[in-house]
Amino acid sequence: MNKSKIMTIYFLVRRGVVSSIYGMGIYVVAFLSCSIVVLLINGYQEAIRENGLLIVNNPLEFPMRIVIFINTFYLAVIAAMSISKERESGMLEVLFYGPVCTSSYILGKYTEQIAKYCILLVFYGLFFMVLGKLKNFVYTKEIF
Numbered sequence: 001m002n003k004s005k006i007m008t009i010y011f012l013v014r015r016g017v018v019s020s021i022y023g024m025g026i027y028v029v030a031f032l033s034c035s036i037v038v039l040l041i042n043g044y045q046e047a048i049r050e051n052g053l054l055i056v057n058n059p060l061e062f063p064m065r066i067v068i069f070i071n072t073f074y075l076a077v078i079a080a081m082s083i084s085k086e087r088e089s090g091m092l093e094v095l096f097y098g099p100v101c102t103s104s105y106i107l108g109k110y111t112e113q114i115a116k117y118c119i120l121l122v123f124y125g126l127f128f129m130v131l132g133k134l135k136n137f138v139y140t141k142e143i144f
Contacts, residue, residue, distance in 0.1 A: 005101065005104040008104045008108060009104055009108040009111055012104075012108030016082070016108075016109070016113075017112060017119070020078075020116055026074075026120070029070065029071060030124075033066070033067045033070045033071065036066060037127075037128075037131070038131070041131065041135055041137075044056070045135065059137050060131075063128075064128065067124055071117065071120050071124075075116060079109060079113050092105075
């Protein structure tokens with residue numbers, strides 16, 4: 001890979017991540033995911049209060065899977081919308097007539113989504129650690 005392709009990928013990733021950070025979508029999805037998790041955990045605690053005991057191997061595994069599913073779906077929809085919006089506005093044609101080739105554009109978009117996903121995973125890792133401490137759930141070695 002030559003330097004111009006790497007720089008193209010870098011700028012595409014930076015543009016996408018910065019626009020996500022300054023946009024509202026990623027925060028709305030994070031809020032909704034965290035709200036669903038809190039509701040599930042409160043349901044677990046309510047079951048403990050009513051029955052005196054709740055036997056669950058990993059109480060945070062199902063909420064983690066829900067968060068991962070919601071965020072994967074969100075990022076897939078956002079990626080498709082981003083590409084279609086760029087194509088519709090004519091920006092894609094301008095990019096391809098310039099120094100951007102198709103493979104570097106697709107790799108840049110893919111890397112952008114991976115970068116967003118990693119940022120969200122770090123946030124959710126911290127969220128689940130704090131939630132586990134607040135709700136007195138113990139993490140097993142299988143989760144982390």
